Amino acid sequence: MSAVDNAxxxxxxxxxxxxxxxxxxxxxxxxALARAAAVDATDATLPLRGVPFAVKNLFDLQxxxxxxxxxxxxxxxxxxxxxxxxxxxxxxxxxxxxxxxxDEYAYGFTTENSHHGxxxxxxxxxxxxxxxxxxxxxxxxxxxxxxxxxxxxxGSIRVPASLCGVFGLKPTFGxxxxxxxxxxxxxxxxxxxxxxxxxELAAAYDVMQGPDADDxxxxxxxxxxxxxxxxxxxxxxxxxxLGGWFKNMALPPARAAVDKAAGxxxxxxxxxxxxxxxxRTAAFLITxxxxxxxxxxxxxKRADDFDPMTRDRFLAGALLPAAWVVQAQRVRHWFxxxxxxxxxxxxxxLAPATPCVAPPIGTEWLDINGQRLPARASMGLxxxxxxxxxxxxxxxxxxxxxxxxxxxxxxxxxxxAPWREDLCLRVARALEAAGxxxxxxxxxx
Amino acid sequence: MDIERYVDAQCExxxxxxxxxxxxxxxxxxxxVVGMAPRxxxxxxxxxxxxxxxxxxxxxxxxxGDA
Numbered sequence: 001m002s003a004v005d006n007a008x009x010x011x012x013x014x015x016x017x018x019x020x021x022x023x024x025x026x027x028x029x030x031x032a033l034a035r036a037a038a039v040d041a042t043d044a045t046l047p048l049r050g051v052p053f054a055v056k057n058l059f060d061l062q063x064x065x066x067x068x069x070x071x072x073x074x075x076x077x078x079x080x081x082x083x084x085x086x087x088x089x090x091x092x093x094x095x096x097x098x099x100x101x102x103d104e105y106a107y108g109f110t111t112e113n114s115h116h117g118x119x120x121x122x123x124x125x126x127x128x129x130x131x132x133x134x135x136x137x138x139x140x141x142x143x144x145x146x147x148x149x150x151x152x153x154x155g156s157i158r159v160p161a162s163l164c165g166v167f168g169l170k171p172t173f174g175x176x177x178x179x180x181x182x183x184x185x186x187x188x189x190x191x192x193x194x195x196x197x198x199x200e201l202a203a204a205y206d207v208m209q210g211p212d213a214d215d216x217x218x219x220x221x222x223x224x225x226x227x228x229x230x231x232x233x234x235x236x237x238x239x240x241x242l243g244g245w246f247k248n249m250a251l252p253p254a255r256a257a258v259d260k261a262a263g264x265x266x267x268x269x270x271x272x273x274x275x276x277x278x279x280r281t282a283a284f285l286i287t288x289x290x291x292x293x294x295x296x297x298x299x300x301k302r303a304d305d306f307d308p309m310t311r312d313r314f315l316a317g318a319l320l321p322a323a324w325v326v327q328a329q330r331v332r333h334w335f336x337x338x339x340x341x342x343x344x345x346x347x348x349x350l351a352p353a354t355p356c357v358a359p360p361i362g363t364e365w366l367d368i369n370g371q372r373l374p375a376r377a378s379m380g381l382x383x384x385x386x387x388x389x390x391x392x393x394x395x396x397x398x399x400x401x402x403x404x405x406x407x408x409x410x411x412x413x414x415x416x417a418p419w420r421e422d423l424c425l426r427v428a429r430a431l432e433a434a435g436x437x438x439x440x441x442x443x444x445x
Numbered sequence: 446m447d448i449e450r451y452v453d454a455q456c457e458x459x460x461x462x463x464x465x466x467x468x469x470x471x472x473x474x475x476x477x478v479v480g481m482a483p484r485x486x487x488x489x490x491x492x493x494x495x496x497x498x499x500x501x502x503x504x505x506x507x508x509x510g511d512a
Contacts, residue, residue, distance in 0.1 A: 187500050213506055216503045217503070278484050278485055278488050281481050281485050282485050284478075284481060285478070285481075285485060288478065300459070300460045303464075304467075312467060312470030312473070315463065315467060315474075316452075316475045316478060318455075318461060319451070319452060319455040319456070319459070319461075319471075319475065320478065320482075323486075324482045324485065326498065327486055328485050329498040329499040330489050330499070331489055332499035333497050333498060334492055336499065
């Protein structure tokens with residue numbers, strides 16, 4: 001198919017399904033068709049030739065205000081150019097078709113956005129899609145587009161990938177440039193792709209690598225291509241399973257997903273990181289304070305224009321004692337050192353991505369092994385300690401592990417040491433090749 | 446600990462005017478944070494001066510570099 005035919009097909013799928021899913025906040029038909037025609041007109045070798053994609057609406061798209069899931073940013077000046085990662089995907093031949101729904105300012109795990117509506121899970125539209133990159137995961141699961149971008153501060157790629165049953169990559173902190181994206185918490189923000197196969201994920205990731213001076217948090221590293229390494233499989237890799245917190249805060253279907261993946265990989269070793277709950281608390285405090293400080297001027301002038309789902313948390317975050325936040329950063333650093341040492345004995349670790357499968361929209365409370373916890377915040381319990389120290393993770397979807405909801409997926413985090421995205425992707429590909437992990441289209445897509 | 450008094454004082458300092466609708470949620474959330482923060486603060490007290498912050502500054506050039 002030509003790029004124009006691909007773009008037209010994606011636009012038709014979005015038109016047919018988005019009334020039900022509500023993944024998109026902007027569909028850019030004119031832009032997409034013009035870009036696709038330009039792709040068709042060139043003879044250049046393009047690794048993503050004609051691949052339609054869409055981005056969480058915190059990525060700058062030229063000519064649109066960057067909403068970041070808010071009402072307030074509707075008043076912002078339109079972006080003057082695309083975000084760096086959008087430009088890199090389009091330079092590789094991909095075609096951007098639109099912008100995707102999210103939790104306001106990325107502060108949530110469910111994409112129950114009061115301004116733009118909830119994004120519904122394509123595998124069961126009574127359930128949440130996860131968040132904050134819920135539109136990004138749902139659009140891939142529904143087959144609207146084969147590739148999307150999202151962001152992950154505390155789990156916002158891995159949680160929706162788990163709940164919507166798609167593959168998601170959160171690279172190492174500092175790997176991909178964030179320039180041209182609306183920040184949430186600069187100390188913890190990552191960007192990354194979603195796709196329905198590991199090869200598509202790796203192909204997109206590879207073309208997005210490389211330095212960009214406009215993101216001071218990016219670590220200058222050469223492009224380290226992963227697509228050519230996928231066929232190496234798991235040979236020679238030491239694979240373990242995270243215990244402790246990662247078992248205690250997971251319900252039986254989440255633990256069963258890890259057991260199934262571990263069984264397929266022959267991963268017998270259990271690894272226990274120290275003080276995981278303190279690391280999670282550190283991430284919680286840093287996020288709350290930094291996120292609030294970013295929006296302080298609007299909180300002072302127009303707090304009621306925030307989504308009620310985020311407003312009170314942002315207001316409280318502005319009030320935190322500075323010493324707590326500085327101490328949280330020190331604890332984070334200590335935890336990163338301890339975990340780095342654990343990778344002397346293991347190359348890849350497995351852990352559940354979410355405590356459970358997608359809950360119904362509007363769920364307020366979860367019972368996790370006897371603890372009654374707020375449902376929305378708890379969806380990130382198992383992802384926060386990992387992103388807190390910037391480790392690369394691929395989330396892989398498994399199926400049929402919750403007897404009460406056998407139609408729903410749940411994700412497993414495949415975690416490696418910093419800068420070893422290649423290992424995460426190799427193990428994810430091995431699970432996909434073995435038929436253990438898969439991202440089928442939603443039945444009604 | 447009188448959370449409400451702390452919230453009122455901090456809001457005054459920062460120029461935040463909580464409405465009657467906002468305040469209960471802010472107080473609930475502050476109570477949650479006050480319950481969690483000691484997990485970090487107590488542990489941080491055991492660290493040494495050599496345990497640096499996870500937040501480090503990187504010198505930068507003027508904007509305008511490209512990808």
